[in-house]
Amino acid sequence: MSINYMYAQEFNYYIEKLKISNLDSVNNYKTNPRLNEEEKNYIQKQIFLIKKGEVTAPKKDNDNSILNNLLKGDYYLFKKNTNDSLSFNYYVEALKSSEEKNDTLLITESCRKIMLQLYKSRRAVEVYPTYLKIYKNFLYDNNEKANYIFYYYNHQTTITRIATINELKDGLKLAHKASNKYLQGKFNQLIGLFYQYYINELDSALTHQFKAKRIFEKKPYTLFVNELYGVNANIGLMYQGKGELDIAQSYFEEASKINIPNYKYLEKVKIRGLLATNYYLKKDYKKAYDYIIEQNKYLDTLNEYDKANKVNEINTKYKTAKKEKENLILESKRKRNQNIAIGLASSLALGSIIAFLLFKSTKRKQKLAEQEKEIETQKLTTVLKEQELNAIDAMIEGQEKERQRIANDLHDDLGGLMTTVKWHFNALKENGSTELYDKTNTLLDEAYQKIRSVSHAKNSGVIAKQGLLKAVKEMANKVSVANRLEIEVIDHGLENRLENSLELTIFRIIQELTANTIKHAQATETNIHITNHDDSLNIMVEDNGIGFNPNQITKTSKGMGISSIDKRVEHLNGKMTIESEIYKGTTIIIDIPL
Template sequence: MKFFALLLLILGCSGLFQQASAKADSLTIDRVKKEIKQLQAEKKYGETAKAYDQLGQLYHQQYGYNKHTMEAYFNSMKYYNLVGDSLGYYNVHITIGNYYTQDYFMQSYAEQYLRRAMSFFERTNNKPKVIESRLGIANIDEKKEPISKNLVTQLRETEAMCVKYEQPYFQTYALNLLADTYLRLKRPDSAQYFATRSLAMAKNLKINWLISLNYFYLGIVEQFKNRHAKAIDFYQKSYAIAEAEKSISTLRELSKHTADSYSYLNDYKNAYRSSLKTLDFTNQFYYSQQTKSIRLQELDSQIKTLAVEKQLAEEQSRHQRIINSTLISILLISVLGFVALVFLRRQQKLIAHQQSVIAQQQIRQLELKSLQAMIEGQEGERSRIARDLHDGLGIQLSRIKLFVEAHQEQLPVSVKDPLNQFLDEACTETRLISNNLRPYALSTFGLIPALEDLIQKLNLVNETKLTLEHYGDIPDLVDEASVMLYRVVQELLNNALKHAQANLITIQIMANDESLLVSVDDDGQGGEFPDDPSQGNGIANIKSRIAYLGGQVMWQSAAGKGTSVMISLPMTRLVKSASTIPV
């Protein structure tokens, strides 16, 4: 199978071979799943752990950074722990830590896994694994701001350890991290030296993902030196390999830097295309259900751990009750002993009840934290991309338009008119994308002006008439609440415009000292709304955001009589006097 996969890589990524490889991988995955079921039935847990480890590798080959990959490795770690195989258990720690390193929101968990693994392998004097753990931690440290002054020294020491203990694979990676670190320190000559060394070793060892990264870093070096054509050539080489390896995070960064180089070369058409690819890869990596599931998986594992601890406490309580019953039958002749035993049982029940309540509270807190992390990550990434589009590509397009307008007399009419049209369309589309990601009116003027601006724009492009009415003194809301309410109303309007076939949509906002009421009504065809969130991501997103703000949402709809959505929110969770939304 390894030879077959290598042969496909050499022959190229034709559609026929990709289909054959995918089918072969799927068959292999199914075979390993069947083996796992058989091993579990036979209670061969050590072999089950290894089989799950193999399943994780197969999922990685087919899907890359994927929730199925992570689930397989978590199961592997669980069974290694069950049989007491510490080596396998901490090996999986390194694997999970390296996976989490790809995701900005999971890097704190990645560092915890890697440091636990390094502590174990240092105690057992397993030098290759110590080297691997050190490199994983260094990969996290170099992304922190500011960069540690000792990071270069630590990486050079790690490279020396690789040479001493004959670990060429890890030496190649250490050189690659040195190149990246020097780039972050704005020392392109040193970065070029280490990237070139790492690239030569990676090619010799046939480590595709390191080959791709080194081409990427060499492209950044050329960008530092204003040799943008050479930079694009390196980026394209890196892109081809990263695409074959399904590395979405690398593809995202490559597209972003490629757009920058095309802009410097005044090739704004390709710069615009690369910027759109950057946005697409960002959405794939941060907003897909797969990556959201991965971010929540660590918190889910903690919730499951608390549930297991609660189950163990209940089992211990049952055993204790059996022991107590036996003691009661023995000590019936002693009133004092009986009273003491009853008192002990009451205390134990009280403690068990308190532990149960605490566990439920911790589970709820973890669920709220996971929801908060997901929402903050979405809005933060949208704001960053909107700023990049506005401050980067938007400014460049405006400069081109001013330049063309200043030299109109030198251009023939057959060139001038289409060029102005193309530039106007590009500027308009860039503004629309940026405004949709982070509305300017929302961050500048607040919720009501932002909604008025949204409705004005929707009225220009839709036959359905939209109106906004607001009553009462609506106070300034905290930014988090304003963004969530804006997204909820935006989602409701989009659903109504898309499905309701309405002539009129009315938005009403009413405020008093205790609550904020929002209603969205249309006179469309109406319909039924499922209670199950899995039936629609839009409805699930609305419910989760309103629940996070401590409010309630209710749908009323009948066929041919339109739809009414009513939202009620407590004012104490919204106003600026409460500096943060309490968890």
Template sequence: MLIVLPMSICYSQDLSQIEKKIYNNKELALQELNKLDTSIFSDNDKAKYFYLKGEIYDLKNFEDKAFQNYIISKKLYQKIDSIEKAVKINLKLANIIKYQKNNSKISYQKYLDEYVDYFKNSSDSLKYAKALADIATFKLDNEEDEESFKYFKTALSINQDIKNKKLASLINTNLAVIYNEYLNKPDSALYYLNNDIPYLNEINDYYGLSINYTNQAASYYYKNNHQKAIELLNKANSLPIKNYIKGTKASINYFLSVNYYELGDYKKAYESYLTHQTYQDSINEEKQNIAINDIQTKYQTRETELKNEVLTAEVKTGKILVYIFIGLLIASLVIGFLIIKNARRRVYISKQEKLIEQQKLEKALKEFELNSIDLMLEGQEKERERIANDLHDNLGSMLATLKMNFEHLRMRKNEIREEEDKLYDRTDQLIEDAYQKVRTIAHAKNAGVFANEGLIPAIRKMAGKISIPGTLTIEVLAVGFNKRLENKIEIAIFRMVQELSTNIIKHSKATEASIQLTNHDDNINIIIEDNGVGFKSTTAPSSNGMGLNTITKKVEQLGGTFTIDSTPGKGTTIIIDLPI
């Protein structure tokens, strides 16, 4: 006895088989969908048919076709009163609208509101909490961190009664990301991540544990505890994960390189980055292989279609076979050429990236050397001040006491012969000279190179020296500098102005330049202008001195701002604002 399955069941099975192929081979899945005769489909199968088509076009980045198919599927689900499936399509529609730039006619918010309102009005608290978490995830992906935070918190509150561990794990992970990346509260992030550890251990979710340890490492990075971050990243790297291995390893090694760099261990930072790049290259190669497989599938499909035409037409068989052979030969040659070209290109790009990373390492070492020089200069300044203080407080006071005792001794002497009197006078003069020299040295303790003149006179003196009569005139304008600044600030400002003035001489070809300094009590404004050739922002001049990048970092270190306004042929204006 034969059992005949209803046609709707047969087509449901076909759709389920095609659904499994979508993420592995979307081209083949689309071809199999197009072969199906939808005229004999039930409404339920039609709804799923258009939904699968929407998914494929979504993956292929054909947003307009994906949107149309999702809308058709949603209407069909509404028609058969399958409201929950219809509402779930709203997330797909909202996601497509989100990435449409300059789209002011359609708002994705209405789809999100409809989605969450449906589950809010249902009697299933778990589904409502999951819906809130879905909206929160959507908002987080869209960088709406405040909205995302509110939805996650509401979902977490509802789940406290339900106690669904899987949902709680999802919420904890995402809240930790928000606290780390948007709210700058790494301790709060660690609280939620640590709450998630028991559940992940309970279900032996090594991948989840790996992500958790990586997120904890991010928290410690923000807390400037880079050693703890490295410890957690190595722990994550040792877990026997089975899914998303290359992507996870690439991320872990990248974060390891960042933390090693912050600790000054440039060798390990470079080694970790190379490991990250190796995994990343492997991922890119897999993507290229998938693309090549899609091309081969297209050619194989076309080959099958041509063979069917030959069998049905029964004409010009030999000629068509020749064309097929030639087409396949050409296709094979093209694919082979593309594979070889891509392989060479990958090798070239890999070499370039390694060269760039080597240059970055060298630059980091150079910056480290510059920082060491700064520390040495600062140490010299402090040593000068210490010596001056010792001269003033110790040796100076001893000489003053000696002079006073000597005067007292001479006054008490009643009978002084002429030779002894001259000896007393000469000794007294020598003590006076030594005392005055100690006072002169001690009075130089306040400010290194600016001790006698101060910032503004030093800048004017420098401008006078580097001005070239008939070629370059540099004018110095200073307002509000009625009293001296802190020695460290004066030295920093002088070095920056000196470097920027040097750049004017070397690169600008200017005939006139001005240095304007204004003290506003709470901040100092510095404007340096020239009428030279200017430059593009991507080709900013550099020098053997501090350099624009180093000046920028120094200004940021002092809590200020550094702005460059330059146009080729129209000169350059540099503005520096420093708080005091």
């Protein structure tokens, strides 16, 4: 296929090297006179991402160039508290601009980052094929073809096992031709998993996992080192399945020593669970118990009752083993009292079991009662919210009808009357004073034009024929002029109109958010993003104002309209997120299902 480039050939050369992690070939980028500052900044941050596994915040957050949007996507994807929604939106904006420029290299760069984001977060399974299809149309070299195969077979849920392994091996060959070591390691890791779980050939699985391990160990970069975590865990699982528990333990411990990023806490949970299981199989219940406790430090999202059961199960095994050891010592010293000790122990055990079952039954009944009470409370709250929202909607509908009535009265009744009066004055012209006629006629024209202006002004709104997007843009244009605030409206996927009442509610929400910016933010720039994802609508309003502490804002806060906005969003089954820092601006994100 033909390849189009927007940037200079030198920049494209560096991108080609970076995408295969060949950092030795890009060392001279700072002294290359043919690169501008934007290009050098992008190269620098991609190098840092490979070496350290993170990207610093972009210097120009209001810069919506392709490269800066890609960097903003990287920042939100790899920072400590990942923001999948923002990351995805910035990558999509970069892809959209790349397609408008018809830049093959930047289209594939954007697509690979989108696929990585969806692969890492497993967000919106139905979105995955859309961007995979776009990516497929721009596979211009072996590296891109290999990446496509990797992401395609990671997404498939119904696949032919042997055929898939052969396809993955073809992808591995392409990764070798492209000299992409990282992708070679990922393919070997994935092939090993298919041999392990689908065909149950542990020897073949281990062969590929060890190949992946050797590849990732050769590079000191964080991008490669982080992958050793999963590889070592997979190898340990295979040895555990073969019953070689000591070898399995060594690989689990090697994985646990790798300092992976904080956002990979689930993998930290996984490795501690594997170690606990391994010690449990070795009947070392004390260490199994210790690893369960450590695992629970990371597993704060699980149900507390389930966690207690797991801890109690291991703890019981540990205490039982300890008790058995004490009983053996006691047995050697007190042989004569053996029958009495066994009978007493049995009675205590039976009594404990009965007490535990009674306690558990009581707790379950209490929990069910609390849940029923909470459900009734939620139902009541829902009814009250619906009543309040219905009142708001009725008020809005009444206002719109009143505007329409006034507009019709002004235009049809009073406008017609003024026209009739003017006709009378035309008759007066023939018999009366010409000077008096001209003055009177001028006043009538002026009055008629004012009536038309009031009529048109009263008749304007979202429910008119212009639609949501045009109404928002007109509002932004008027506010920009009136308040010395530059507002840019960025839309994606809004080619078709939404349902009229939905457009009205969304317009009121954006109008209220804009009013907040004018009243409180002291901002000079505001961006309004409206993105239609087929099954959901994403609204993001961001400004460069003084910001605030979101923890000090409540839904009942006066003066900021938070309660009104939140009720409208809840009525649409949507979700609102507020991100702000003092002197660093504010971003409000609203997701509404369609």
